[in-house]
Structures are given as structure tokens and as C-alpha cells.
Amino acid sequence: MNRPLTLASSVAGAVVVALDGTVLTVAQPVLRHDLHASLARAQWTSTGYLVAVAGLLVFAGRLGDRYGHRRAFGVGMLGFGAASAGIAVAPGVGWVIGLRVVQGVFGALLQPATLGMLRSSFPPDRLRTPIAVRTAAIGVAAAAGPVVGGALATSFGWRAVFLLNVVPTLLFGVLALAAREERRPPSGTPLDVPGALLLAVALACLVHTLVTLPGATWSAPAALLAAVAFVRHERRAPAPLLPPDVACSSAVRGAIALLVTASAALHGALFACVYVLQDGLGLTALRSGLLSLPLAVCLIGAAPVSAVLLRRAGARAAVTGATAVLGTGLVVLARAPGESAFAAGFALVGAGFGTVMVAATHVVVRQTPAASAGVAGGLQQTAMNVGPVLGVAAAAVLMGLGPDRAPMAVLGVAALAALPVCRALPGRPAPTGSSGSPGPDHTDAPALTRAGPVAGRSDTPHTAHGVESGPYARSLGDHEH
Numbered sequence: 001m002n003r004p005l006t007l008a009s010s011v012a013g014a015v016v017v018a019l020d021g022t023v024l025t026v027a028q029p030v031l032r033h034d035l036h037a038s039l040a041r042a043q044w045t046s047t048g049y050l051v052a053v054a055g056l057l058v059f060a061g062r063l064g065d066r067y068g069h070r071r072a073f074g075v076g077m078l079g080f081g082a083a084s085a086g087i088a089v090a091p092g093v094g095w096v097i098g099l100r101v102v103q104g105v106f107g108a109l110l111q112p113a114t115l116g117m118l119r120s121s122f123p124p125d126r127l128r129t130p131i132a133v134r135t136a137a138i139g140v141a142a143a144a145g146p147v148v149g150g151a152l153a154t155s156f157g158w159r160a161v162f163l164l165n166v167v168p169t170l171l172f173g174v175l176a177l178a179a180r181e182e183r184r185p186p187s188g189t190p191l192d193v194p195g196a197l198l199l200a201v202a203l204a205c206l207v208h209t210l211v212t213l214p215g216a217t218w219s220a221p222a223a224l225l226a227a228v229a230f231v232r233h234e235r236r237a238p239a240p241l242l243p244p245d246v247a248c249s250s251a252v253r254g255a256i257a258l259l260v261t262a263s264a265a266l267h268g269a270l271f272a273c274v275y276v277l278q279d280g281l282g283l284t285a286l287r288s289g290l291l292s293l294p295l296a297v298c299l300i301g302a303a304p305v306s307a308v309l310l311r312r313a314g315a316r317a318a319v320t321g322a323t324a325v326l327g328t329g330l331v332v333l334a335r336a337p338g339e340s341a342f343a344a345g346f347a348l349v350g351a352g353f354g355t356v357m358v359a360a361t362h363v364v365v366r367q368t369p370a371a372s373a374g375v376a377g378g379l380q381q382t383a384m385n386v387g388p389v390l391g392v393a394a395a396a397v398l399m400g401l402g403p404d405r406a407p408m409a410v411l412g413v414a415a416l417a418a419l420p421v422c423r424a425l426p427g428r429p430a431p432t433g434s435s436g437s438p439g440p441d442h443t444d445a446p447a448l449t450r451a452g453p454v455a456g457r458s459d460t461p462h463t464a465h466g467v468e469s470g471p472y473a474r475s476l477g478d479h480e481h
Contacts, residue, residue: 006121012172013114015141022145027153027161037093052104055204059196061112061378069116074176076110081169088162112377119373124366128307135358136303143296195241202226210393254424255363259383261418262356265411268391272407295350302354314428318359326352330412334405
């Protein structure tokens with residue numbers, strides 16, 4: 001599979017998953033009414049998917065590392081599409097919930113592969129543009145999802161929402177499986193199934209706990225016990241699920257923490273904003289949606305700007321500034337007196353979150369060896385799935401304890417409090433010479449040994465002294481013109 005097709009496949013997979021969640025949110029009331037389901041069972045059409053996908057992302061990423069990211073992506077896309085088609089003809093809400101869990105399993109398989117394919121196909125110093133394109137596409141999908149979902153559910157019913165995924169998943173799934181997979185050296189490293197099971201239980205129980213707050217649930221102690229057991233197992237396992245080059249990287253850990261914080265702050269604040277705008281200011285659902293459009297526009301616009309910031313200022317400076325903008329935007333929303341101030345706050349939040357997402361994802365993917373790209377993608381996707389659930393749960397609890405605007409203020413302060421974590425990210429790249437090659441002190445690049453790239457990396461065929469040498473260097477490179 002060539003690089004343009006790899007990028008298109010990565011974008012398609014990310015967009016399918018983003019659209020699936022947003023369109024269902026709008027169509028869920030119609031689904032509930034049509035299937036005569038209770039509110040709790042209707043909510044489980046979303047919760048079942050979240051529990052499945054959160055618990056399996058990291059292990060699915062490891063499967064991609066071992067058996068090929070394109071193969072994992074192809075199987076994930078075809079399974080995701082098949083489950084979507086099954087939901088569209090489901091006779092009852094029980095079938096919908098069960099098939100949503102199946103959809104979550106295949107979603108977990110394809111999501112890390114969308115980043116793993118990029119890491120395997122593009123050299124580290126050419127990852128900024130593909131990741132920015134992927135992030136911009138997710139922003140477009142998130143903005144268009146409610147509109148598309150509302151139009152389909154209103155005109156054709158809720159089942160049409162799930163048919164939306166069938167054609168793209170079939171097309172890109174077949175293309176991925178038909179493409180020639182890169183040859184991988186045989187690996188005798190075991191898959192660490194016990195570690196995968198413990199992590200899956202810990203994450204699944206954590207998500208279950210968060211979506212059932214503020215009520216007490218059995219899953220809270222289960223999540224804690226499984227997490228403790230997982231850490232103990234990983235320290236003793238000869239081949240841990242999280243390789244040392246990923247688990248021990250301060251840059252990767254910092255980027256994951258920032259992704260969780262930023263996504264929690266964004267989604268928690270948006271959850272609270274809906275009630276403030278409609279119940280507090282008396283706006284209609286349509287007007288409140290239009291008022292939040294600056295968020296989507298700035299999020300999409302932040303993606304290409306982030307690629308430039310990464311190249312010129314480095315990840316540390318880019319994420320530090322973006323996190324400050326995000327936190328400031330949330331504080332503005334918490335104190336906004338009218339619609340104009342809300343629009344300004346939404347714009348700041350979109351610009352800040354979009355930049356954090358691109359830059360932090362770039363750090364996770366680039367700082368990880370190609371041999372562990374699937375695990376890195378799984379961690380990134382786990383952060384982007386757990387963060388929103390954590391943010392919405394925190395917002396719901398805060399709204400029950402105080403004013404409706406309290407979540408925006410608290411989450412804004414939490415985002416600003418995460419600024420010291422940015423110091424763990426790589427700093428400004430060293431100036432390049434006349435040939436465009438970074439100097440030996442290039443702090444935003446993976447570590448090199450005297451003999452060359454770290455063992456296990458697959459970037460050698462794509463680079464020559466730091467300059468892209470492939471046939472698509474001119475169109476996809478990040479070099480300055």
C-alpha cells in the first residue's frame with residue numbers, strides 16, 4: 001500500500017469511528033422510541049461500545065505490531081461495517097447493544113492501526129503532516145456528525161445512521177487486505193495475554209464506573225484491583241504488554257496524560273455548556289449548536305498550524321501554549337455573560353484542543369519505535385476514549401453539587417494545572433543545515449545510536465540523511481518551500 005493510500009485509509013478509519021459516535025448521539029432518542037427501550041438500555045447502546053473498545057485498544061495495537069497494521073486495519077474495518085449493517089436490521093434493543101459491543105471489538109482493532117500504518121509508512125520527520133490531516137478530518141467528522149445524524153434519523157429513521165458506515169468500511173477494508181503487507185521478521189515474543197486481560201478488565205471497569213457515577217458500583221474496586229495486578233504483572237513479565245521503550249518514555253507518558261486531560265476538559269465542558277445555553281440563556285438546541293461552531297472551525301484550522309508549530313518551535317512549546325489557550329477558553333466559557341463571549345470561548349477551546357491533539361499524538365507516535373507503533377496507537381486511542389468519559393462524569397458530578405457553570409471553571413483550572421507536564425515533551429528542533437538535515441542534537445527525534453537508528457525501527461528505507469527520498473516526498477513532506 002503506497003503512502004497516499006495509507007494516509008487515505010488512516011483518515012477513513014478515524015472518520016468512520018468519529019462519525020459513528022456523533023451520529024448515534026443525535027439518533028439515540030429516535031432509536032429509544034422506535035424500539036420501546038428504557039433510558040438505561042438506550043444508554044447502553046453507547047456504553048457497551050465504550051467498554052469494549054477501551055478495554056481492548058492496547059492489546060489490539062500489539063496484535064497489529066505482530067501481525068501487521070494493514071491486516072489489523074482491514075479486519076477491523078470489515079468487522080465494524082458488518083456489525084453496523086447488523087445493527088441496521090436489529091429487531092430489538094438487546095440485539096443493538098450486543099452488536100454495539102461487537103462493533104467496539106472491531107473498532108478497537110482498527111483504531112490503533114490507523115496510527116500504526118502511518119508510523120510504519122512515513123519516516124519520523126515526515127509524520128507531522130499526515131497526523132495533522134488525520135486530526136483535521138476527525139474535526140470535520142465531529143462537526144458534521146450531529147447534522148448528518150439528525151438529517152438521516154429525521155428523514156429515514158435511526159437505522160439509516162448505521163448504514164452510513166457500510167460502504168467506506170467495505171471499500172477500505174478490502175483495499176487494506178488486498179495490499180501487500182510489509183515483510184516482518186519472525187518474532188518469538190509472546191503476546192502477554194495475561195497482561196492484556198488484566199488491562200482490559202481494568203479499563204473496562206474504569207469506563208463502567210465513570211458512566212454510572214455518581215452512583216456506587218462494583219466496577220470501581222474491580223478496576224483498582226485489576227490495575228494493581230496489571231502493574232505487578234508488567235514488572236515481572238519477560239515480555240510485557242507495554243514494552244519498556246514505550247512505558248519508560250517520559251515524553252510518551254506526558255503526551256498521554258495531556259491527551260486525557262485535554263479531552264476530559266473539552267467534553268466535560270461541552271456537556272455542561274449544553275445546559276447553560278439552553279436552560280440558562282434560553283437558547284434553542286439549533287441556536288446553541290450554531291453558537292458552538294467556532295470550536296469546530298478552530299479545531300480544524302489548528303491542525304495545519306500545529307504541523308508548522310511542531311517544525312519550528314517543537315512539541316514542548318506548541319503543547320504548552322495550546323494547553324494554556326484551552327484552559328483560558330474554558331475559563332472564558334465559565335464567566336461568559338452573553339453569546340459573543342461564548343463564541344470567543346468556544347474558539348479558544350477549539351484552537352487549543354486541536355493543537356494539543358496533533359502535537360501530543362505526534363509525540364506518542366514519533367517517540368515510539370516502529371516495532372511498537374500499534375501499542376503507541378492503542379495508548380493514544382485509549383486516552384482519547386477514556387478522557388471524554390472522565391470529563392463528562394466529572395461535569396455531571398459537579399453540576400449536581402453546584403452551579404451549572406462550575407464544571408467549566410474547574411476543568412479549565414485542571415487544564416492549566418497540567419502545564420508542568422508539558423516539560424516532559426521534546427523541545428525545539430535544532431536548526432537544519434543547507435541540506436535540510438537536522439543536527440546531532442535534534443531534540444524532537446527518536447534517539448540514535450552511533451551505528452544508526454535504534455534497532456527495530458523501519459525508517460531507514462525512507463530516509464537519506466534526514467531528507468525524504470521516496471516518490472511522494474514533494475507532495476507529502478513537511479519541508480519548507
